[in-house]
Amino acid sequence: MAADVSLHGFVQGNYSRDTKTENPDGGDYKLSEERVQLKLEGTADPFRLFIKGDAFHDNIDKHSIVELREGYADYTSEKWDVRIGRQVITWGVGDLLFINDVFPKDFEAFFSGRPMEYLKKGIDGVKLGLYPGRVNFEIIATPYFEPNNYPDPNRFWMFDPMAGRTNRETQDPYRDLHEAETALRMYRDVAGFDTSLYYYRGFSRQPSMMPDDPIAPTKLTLFYPELSVYGASVQGRALDGVLSLETGYYDSRQDRHGADPMIPNSQMRYLIGYQRQLWEDFTLGLQYYGEYLQEYSAYVQNLPPGFPQEKRLHQIASVRITQFLMHQTMRFSFFALYGLSDGDYLLNPEVKYNLTDSIWVAIGGNVFGGDKLWSQFGQFAKDDNVYSQLRYEY
Amino acid sequence: MNRIYVFVLLLLLPLNALAITADEAMKKSQAAFLYPGADLKARVMMKLISKGGQERVREMMMLRKNYGQLGGEQKYFMYFFQPADVRNMTFMVYKYPGKDADRWLFVPAINMVRRIAAQDKRSSFVGSDFTYEDISGRNLEDDAHAIVKEEKIGTYDCTVIKSTPKAAEMEYSYKLSWIDKASYLPIKEEYYDKKGELYRVFSADEIKDVKGHPTITKRSMKNLLSGHMTEVSFLKADYNVGIEDSLFTERYLKQPPKRWIE
Numbered sequence: 001m002a003a004d005v006s007l008h009g010f011v012q013g014n015y016s017r018d019t020k021t022e023n024p025d026g027g028d029y030k031l032s033e034e035r036v037q038l039k040l041e042g043t044a045d046p047f048r049l050f051i052k053g054d055a056f057h058d059n060i061d062k063h064s065i066v067e068l069r070e071g072y073a074d075y076t077s078e079k080w081d082v083r084i085g086r087q088v089i090t091w092g093v094g095d096l097l098f099i100n101d102v103f104p105k106d107f108e109a110f111f112s113g114r115p116m117e118y119l120k121k122g123i124d125g126v127k128l129g130l131y132p133g134r135v136n137f138e139i140i141a142t143p144y145f146e147p148n149n150y151p152d153p154n155r156f157w158m159f160d161p162m163a164g165r166t167n168r169e170t171q172d173p174y175r176d177l178h179e180a181e182t183a184l185r186m187y188r189d190v191a192g193f194d195t196s197l198y199y200y201r202g203f204s205r206q207p208s209m210m211p212d213d214p215i216a217p218t219k220l221t222l223f224y225p226e227l228s229v230y231g232a233s234v235q236g237r238a239l240d241g242v243l244s245l246e247t248g249y250y251d252s253r254q255d256r257h258g259a260d261p262m263i264p265n266s267q268m269r270y271l272i273g274y275q276r277q278l279w280e281d282f283t284l285g286l287q288y289y290g291e292y293l294q295e296y297s298a299y300v301q302n303l304p305p306g307f308p309q310e311k312r313l314h315q316i317a318s319v320r321i322t323q324f325l326m327h328q329t330m331r332f333s334f335f336a337l338y339g340l341s342d343g344d345y346l347l348n349p350e351v352k353y354n355l356t357d358s359i360w361v362a363i364g365g366n367v368f369g370g371d372k373l374w375s376q377f378g379q380f381a382k383d384d385n386v387y388s389q390l391r392y393e394y
Numbered sequence: 395m396n397r398i399y400v401f402v403l404l405l406l407l408p409l410n411a412l413a414i415t416a417d418e419a420m421k422k423s424q425a426a427f428l429y430p431g432a433d434l435k436a437r438v439m440m441k442l443i444s445k446g447g448q449e450r451v452r453e454m455m456m457l458r459k460n461y462g463q464l465g466g467e468q469k470y471f472m473y474f475f476q477p478a479d480v481r482n483m484t485f486m487v488y489k490y491p492g493k494d495a496d497r498w499l500f501v502p503a504i505n506m507v508r509r510i511a512a513q514d515k516r517s518s519f520v521g522s523d524f525t526y527e528d529i530s531g532r533n534l535e536d537d538a539h540a541i542v543k544e545e546k547i548g549t550y551d552c553t554v555i556k557s558t559p560k561a562a563e564m565e566y567s568y569k570l571s572w573i574d575k576a577s578y579l580p581i582k583e584e585y586y587d588k589k590g591e592l593y594r595v596f597s598a599d600e601i602k603d604v605k606g607h608p609t610i611t612k613r614s615m616k617n618l619l620s621g622h623m624t625e626v627s628f629l630k631a632d633y634n635v636g637i638e639d640s641l642f643t644e645r646y647l648k649q650p651p652k653r654w655i656e
Contacts, residue, residue, distance in 0.1 A: 004656075
């Protein structure tokens with residue numbers, strides 16, 4: 001049994017400068033770092049080992065960090081396989097709009113102009129794949145909960161309903177196997193459409209805030225409320241393009257009646273996407289997305305004074321256009337998310353050019369706005385930035 | 395009167411026979427070019443060469459399996475070795491005669507499988523001078539075929555066939571194909587634009603016998619307008635290697651089996 005080992009990776013510079021105003025802490029950069037990534041792969045059938053590690057120097061905080069992005073072992077059999085370790089899992093059919101992709105994300109990376117792969121964080125767990133025939137299964141168990149990463153308040157201006165309360169502590173979900181996260185995906189082809197059913201039982205990856213005293217809080221506890229998601233998606237060729245549909249029911253298990261203002265209401269989420277090539281190397285993608293609050297009257301009744309009131313139906317539309325030029329070595333892309341309910345937006349234009357087969361450079365921008373300073377993208381109105389990525393890959 | 399009928403029939407017959415032969419020749423050419431063997435495993439090197447001589451390299455393993463009859467459904471599985479930024483990416487195509495293909499791309503950096511919206515007729519394959527249609531074939535019924543002449547190219551005795559698209563959507567007004575009478579492989583193809591000017595040339599630069607199938611192991615496509623060209627070589631090629639149906643699934647798109655990509 002001969003092992004086959006390969007080593008690849010990249011060296012990268014990544015910088016993002018404010019264009020509107022300085023950061024809350026006075027800095028001018030959202031991001032400034034140099035990074036090295038190594039990808040080590042060893043295969044000796046039926047086993048495979050993969051390690052992806054980054055080392056980077058952050059020029060803003062002036063420190064260097066080594067992180068394991070992924071590190072897992074695979075075992076592959078004819079009808080099943082298993083992957084154990086830190087791994088990235090991507091589910092669902094949305095383009096930057098997530099329903100059944102309940103896995104951890106790094107929104108700071110996305111908003112400050114890192115390459116797209118940094119939006120996804122790995123989970124530490126086990127994934128079992130079963131392929132008995134008609135239906136395929138992916139079963140995921142994660143003993144240790146991993147939250148989303150939100151923008152750093154030193155670098156991003158954000159809305160905080162309890163901005164004055166700085167005495168905060170974070171409470172992790174119970175760290176025992178009894179409360180491990182579990183996720184299941186069943187999928188197969190149905191009449192030419194890729195069809196999936198999803199189930200997730202775990203926790204919201206966005207923290208909720210619990211004040212010690214609702215009238216005059218002195219301390220806030222950040223915690224991750226229990227959440228289950230039941231969903232489905234289909235994707236296939238239709239109308240001379242690719243049509244995507246996805247839905248999910250977000251069962252907020254700690255607040256099923258919607259009476260606790262600190263815990264998100266249960267929601268129905270849905271998404272319709274359509275992608276089509278209009279001419280050579282030009283693709284248009286459109287999406288419509290909605291979140292419908294299940295217990296709206298309870299939510300309104302219990303909302304503390306001074307808190308912004310969400311609409312019952314929160315809707316977002318998105319556009320993505322991509323044009324390749326010069327034998328697909330240059331890519332112009334433009335992505336926009338527009339909040340139909342709140343009138344807020346995120347615009348992300350980008351140009352990427354492969355100078356050679358191993359060196360590419362990308363320059364882009366993130367522009368945020370909206371009237372309501374508490375809305376999803378409007379809160380980042382002062383965080384507009386221009387970013388650059390330069391990578392040598394081998 | 396009857397004699398005149400017979401005379402007219404005799405006049406028409408060779409023409410009809412020729413017309414059938416053009417369709418037949420194209421059918422045989424498609425079979426020899428795109429359908430040999432039950433399946434194919436080929437390590438493919440593509441060189442994209444600019445007018446100024448700058449080269450870009452795309453290297454991939456291409457696995458193809460035939461389903462049904464000649465000219466019928468095919469499935470393609472491609473694994474990319476080069477360039478570095480697409481290394482480990484896989485690409486899968488279900489090709490159907492007479493309708494657009496289904497395409498999936500796997501992006502390893504985020505462990506994501508996505509459908510790709512692309513139309514065969516006007517999509518460049520990985521930025522090369524070959525379109526998807528050049529790689530996996532064009533529906534023969536979309537063109538009217540006629541034999542123009544017979545001509546020798548090098549050592550190959552060829553039938554020259556003119557194929558005119560029936561719909562006006564194509565960027566070329568007609569194509570000339572030099573089909574080798576022995577192997578039925580296309581030795582040369584010329585594409586003419588709407589003004590009737592030659593702008594794109596395909597040529598088979600090396601033909602080898604692989605398991606009894608004459609196979610174009612080196613080919614090129616040159617765009618005369620831009621001066622850009624693409625050279626494709628099969629570094630290794632083999633037929634009837636026993637590719638399982640299960641390879642063409644999301645499971646293996648995400649984890650390409652080692653034995654199929656080495």
